[in-house]
Structure formats: structure tokens, C-alpha cells
Amino acid sequence: MKKFIEGSYAMAEAAKLCRPGVIAAYPITPQTHIVENLSQFIADGELDAKSVNVESEHSAASCVLGAQAAGARSFTCSSSQGLILMSEVLFCIAGMRLPVMLVCANRALSAPINIWNDHQDSIAVRDAGWIQLYAENNQEAVDLIIASHKIAEDPKVMLPAMVCVDGFILTHGMEVVDMPDQKDVDNFLPAYDPPYKLDVDNPMSFGLLGTPDVYQETRYAIQKTLEDVLGMIPEVGKEFGDKFGRDSLRLVEEYKTTDAETILVAMGSVCGTIKDVVDREREKGNKVGLLKIVSYRPFPKEVVKSALKSAKHVGIIDKDISLGSDGALYSEIKSLLPSDQKVSGFIAGLGGRDIKLNSVENIIKMAREEENSCKFVDLNKDILWDKFKTI
Amino acid sequence: MNKQHLEENYYVCGHTACAGCGQSMAVRIVMNAAGKNTIVTNATGCLEVFSTKAPESAFGVPWIHSLFENAAALASGVETALAYQGKKENINVIAQAGDGGTADIGLQALSGMLERGHDALFVCYDNEAYMNTGIQRSGSTPFNASTTTSPSGKISAGNPRPKKPMVEICAAHHIPYSATSSVANPKDIEIKVKKALKIKGPKYLQIHVPCPLGWRIDSSKTIEVAKLAVSTGLYPLVEYEYGKLAKSRKISSPKPVSEYLKAQGRFRHLLKNEEALAGVQKVADKNIEYYGLK
């Protein structure tokens, strides 16, 4: 049913449609509305789940780890400092092969403290072994939350999934969202029936000491599974599409790339702005396109390579930076492409700096000119370090 | 390991604890008192390392470990999932940790578990230092004990602070049960575990468990030393119910603390330092008065 609703409400409803048994989350802007809505659903008897008002994000993640291990489908959500506080546990959840579901309302990291959007938080935990999907809009956020459960909980996968949604832009944005029906979701997503759990009738030990004799194999196993997930995303995406009529679950979206000379690459809500610019450029006769990355982990190397194969200029936009190196997406993609292809990296939108239409136009222009690995966009040169030493 | 041993115990031999490890003895008593219908969450520390080296495990009940500071949060999740599945009535949830995983890095998660009223028992195996990483001081290290990060030296008598009063900190949450016990008295552990598990709600049990390696005692002296801790008044065995002191085990004629201290390398420096020795005696005297041990 189509509804004009706030993003956080839509995401909470999507989580509810998946019938979680245990929810544990700790409030942090801009994630708060998601957990508040879920609490209200429970308080009103609309959602049969147990919610734990934990005392920190570290305990939120630990609590869902324990709950999932005990056989309950479990959900958490966080942002920024909260996600980073969870990071120790995030690695454990994946290492222990528990398909926990997490929504990350993306927000910049301190210091300076900043509540606005960029991707530094989820990028900082990209190596944890989680499936990481980025939504462009609230419809995609809803769809990815539902669809990724199916992959994560597949007995062949058993890995956690993180759906990344841009803080404020999506979480607080009002949009029309087509909310799936409960019975369709029930049909699509069977009850959680894990191949292993904490069970007094079949006692097993979880989280053992992994010596050098076994540790590396555990990492190899996760890597292999994530490679398999690359193949499953289009399959489950098709099944989801057949049922719900949308192709939100996919590895990438190619927007007017087929004949494009210049292709921008980005993730998340900024892709909406980029599509507008692409349309305008096309009207002017410029062959521009967008490659939107949906699945950042696992990273679809071959798909990305082939999508960018014939582009003369590639401009990669990162809302994150590996300080002392380059943007994460740039480093990842640059290494895939031939060294004579012109590939530039742009850092934009950090800490909520608006990426405007003309910011994107500038990026296109710069990508066509000299090659840069790490060009900051829309920098205000008047407020650089000298003046702000004390922030 | 014979079949009978495997069938009769929920924590079996074959683990790699040091000889005479008090913690390892106490765990078996706790597990067997709790019985089959128990799920255990475990913090990082000696216990987890010596009992569950992949692919083996000494535990005969479902057991889960993930990190150092989150045993109580894991237990909160397990208990909540069982409640959601309608299975909580028949299953005990026990969170267990060393004194570091309890009193220091795990305190926040423990306080959360107690405050939220989860139906789970938290067991702290108190060997009075971070043993797994090489005998560093914890908040539960006793006054004037020498550890690798609170060493005695020319101008130091060792750890300058008394033990963090964990049993009171837990009791202050007004939980139904907060108690101490000692591996010197296996029956006491068994009774307290069984009693705690009969009560619905959050419970705390702290067990004094000598560590021969860290305390520098002979591995045959574990129980003897643990007994002296109780009989000198340095480790009072007490029970709090709903925040109030309900019971304490009497010691009619307390022994001088020097008897306890002289048996251990971590206190040896005190025997030549009268003032520092008197400081430890004062701790015992205070306990005897405060808990009415005589």
C-alpha cells in the first residue's frame, strides 16, 4: 500500500514486517525515530517482539548477538558513534555466523561532533564481514531491509546484513513508499529456522578460541560465502522483484551508462541528485551516466569493471575518506581498472555538506580534465586548519 | 576421561587450566549445581581460553562467548530470546566472567542486566587480577597485593586501593540476591547457585578462586589459601536480599591476616613491612565489624 510517510517510520515498518523476535537498540541521532517507532508498535500490540532497553550500543549489539544465537530473529539500528562503539561486537557477530539485521542511519564521526550525514561510520566497519547495502531512497531502504533478511538467513550464508541509509536525508525525509503486505512478506521470508543455536537438548559451544591452526580458515569461509552472496543478490533480487514489483535488491544500478563517456560512481541518496544532473547533461547532448553501488560488501568487482569498461572518464564520489589515503570507493574501483583509464576520486558531502546539482556538474567537469585521486569538492578555503585549530 | 565423568558433569576435564586453578574447580561446582537446562554466556578471560579451544569444549551445556565486557549483555539477549520463544520458565541463564570482566570492563553491561531485571545469574570468578593477560591489577585486586601493574617496590607496597565492593554494588540495584562464596567451601557454592536459580530476576554470585600462578602459591594449596581468606575475615561470605544484608558466615575466632598473607608470593613483601601489614589487618577488622562476622 502506498503511503506518504517519514523514512524512519517506513524502515521501522519494514523491520516489523520481518517479524523480529528481539530488538535491542540505543538512541542516537539520526537513528532515533526508527527505534522509537518500533517501541510504539510493541507498546500498541502491533508487533509481537521483545525490546531490550540496553545501556549502550555495545550492549545493543551484544544483546542481539545473544538473542540471535538463542534462535530469535534479531534487529538493531544505530549511527555514527553508536556504530563505532558496536564495532568490536560487529566483527564477532559475523565471525560467529549470526544473521543479525542492522539499519545504519549514516552519520559523520567525531571530532568535531557532527550529527549530519556522510558514510564514514559504515565505511569504517566495512571489513567486519557484514553484507552492506546502500539505499538511494526510502523505498529502497524498505525493500533492502526485507530482501536482505532472506540472503543473510539462508543456511548457506548465515552472515549479518547492514542496510545503510543516509541520516536525515532518508531517515527524516517524507516520501511516498509502497509498503508491502504482511502476507506477501510472510510468503517471501519464512520464519527464522537456524541450522544451529543455543539449545539445551543439543548443547553446543559458540565463540571458541581459534588458534593459528583454525583462525585463517574461519576468515576464508566468510570470504567464500560473501563471494557466493554476489551470485545470490541478483537471484533473490529477482524473486523479490517478481513478488513486489521492484528491483531494489541488486548489486549495482546502471543509469544511462551504456553509451556514456563519463560515468560517475556513488552510493546512497546522492545518486538521486546525480541522476538529475545526468538527465540535464543528456539534454545538452553530453554522454554522462551513473553507476550506483548498492552492494558495497560483498563488492561486485566484475560487474563494476564491466560497467565502467568503455567510459573515457570515471569520477568516483566518496562521502568518506581513509585519511592519509583516498576515498574508500575510489581505492576499491581504481585498482580494478586499467592504469591508462582516466579515473578520478572526489570527496564530497562530509558531515552533511550539501552536494548540490552544481557540485555534481563540477565533478563531471573535473573528471574530464586532469586525473585526481582525492579531490575535495566544495571546500571553503576561508575556514581551513589555521583558523580552526581549536575545534 | 571416562564415560561416567562425561555423563555426570556439565564441565569436564581435558581443559588446559593450570594445576590447582581455583576458577576451574568452582566452574564445575556451578555447572553441576545448575544442571542440564542451563545456557551459559562467558566473558573473555582465563576460563574461556582454557575451556574452549576450537574444536573442543569442556562444557556440556550450551555455552557462548564473544567478548571481554559483554557476558551480561549476551545473557540479556539470550534470556530475552528464550522469553520470546516461551522457553524461559525451564531454562537457567548464567553469565560468567572473571573479576576484570565483572568489576571493570564488564561493569556497565552487568549494571544494565541487573537494572533491567533479566532473569539471569551472573557469576564472577574472583581471582583478584587479570590473570589471562599476565597478572595485572584489576578493581578487585586486594589492598597491598603485588601484581605486574601494581608491583611492590622500594617505595610501594603494591596495590594502593581496597577491593571494589562488587557484592554491594550489585545489591544496591535492589536485586533479589547478591552473594559471595569461596571455592574453599564447595557445598556453599552449590547451595547458593541452587538458591539463586530458584529466584526469578537478576542474581549475582562472586566466588573467591585462588590462582596459583598469579598469587604465587603451590598448586596444592588452593583450598587451604581460600579457607584462610575466609577465616581471617578478608573474604566475608555474605548474602544480600533485595539490597539488605541477610546473612553472613560467622568466624568465631578470626585468624591474623599474616597467616593468609605469608602463604602467598603476591603478599610476601608485606611480611617485612609492619605498617603495610597492619593496613591489611585493618581491612579484615573492618569486614569483621561491618558484616558482623564474630
Ligand SMILES: Cc1ncc(C[n+]2csc(CCOP(=O)(O)OP(=O)(O)O)c2C)c(N)n1
Ligand atoms: C576489550 C578488550 N580489552 C582487553 C582484552 C585483553 N584481556 C583478555 S582477558 C583479560 C583479563 C581477564 O581478567 P579477568 O576478567 O579477571 O579474568 P581472569 O583471566 O583473571 O580469569 C584481558 C585484559 C580483551 N580481550 N578485550
Ligand code: SF4
Ligand atoms: S593463570 Fe590462574 S586463573 Fe588462569 S588458569 Fe592458571 S591458575 Fe587458573
Ligand SMILES: [Mg+2]
Ligand atoms: Mg581475574
